[in-house]
Amino acid sequence: METVPGPLSRMPPIPAIAAAVLGLLSAFVPAVFLLAAVAFSGGEFEGSGWLLVAVPILLFVGLLVGGVLLLLGRAWWVLTVTAGVLTALLFYGFASGGWGAGAFGVLTVVVPFVTAVLAALPRVRQWVAARRAAR
Numbered sequence: 309m310e311t312v313p314g315p316l317s318r319m320p321p322i323p324a325i326a327a328a329v330l331g332l333l334s335a336f337v338p339a340v341f342l343l344a345a346v347a348f349s350g351g352e353f354e355g356s357g358w359l360l361v362a363v364p365i366l367l368f369v370g371l372l373v374g375g376v377l378l379l380l381g382r383a384w385w386v387l388t389v390t391a392g393v394l395t396a397l398l399f400y401g402f403a404s405g406g407w408g409a410g411a412f413g414v415l416t417v418v419v420p421f422v423t424a425v426l427a428a429l430p431r432v433r434q435w436v437a438a439r440r441a442a443r
Contacts, residue, residue: 320379321435327426328375331387334394334420335371338364367394371420374427381439384427391424 320328342364353361367390374387395417402413426432 317435318381320381321431323426323429324378324384324432324435327387327391327423327432328379330419330423330426331371331375331378331391334391334423335368337394337398337416337420338367338371342368363397367397371423378427378432378436381436384433384436388424388427391420391427394420395424 342361345360345364349357349360370386370390371394374383374390377383378387398413398417398420402417
């Protein structure tokens with residue numbers, strides 16, 4: 309039987325743990341895109357081509373840092389916003405029939421979406437707020 313963590317509980321609630329794990333899994337998507345962008349470009353980015361590197365790096369770092377901050381009880385919004393941005397970008401790619409088409413594309417859209425939803429649940433936000441107030 310699952311016990312509901314108290315306001316000052318050090319143990320994160322189950323949805324927060326699940327969001328952090330899914331955030332880590334979601335971080336592989338921008339990492340793969342980054343590797344593909346560098347491989348196809350030969351490391352030479354002209355004009356606004358640097359965005360093909362900067363955006364995946366920011367998403368990757370945001371998902372990792374957001375997951376850690378959530379597990380530490382410091383912030384829930386970093387993981388929520390980063391996973392939400394990744395979901396929007398992947399959904400756009402999936403809807404336009406780009407790289408994210410097929411069953412793999414559906415999975416890459418669903419995982420960050422679930423991550424954002426879990427990290428933004430009221431129970432998780434309350435736990436983070438209680439942890440921050442205790443400091």
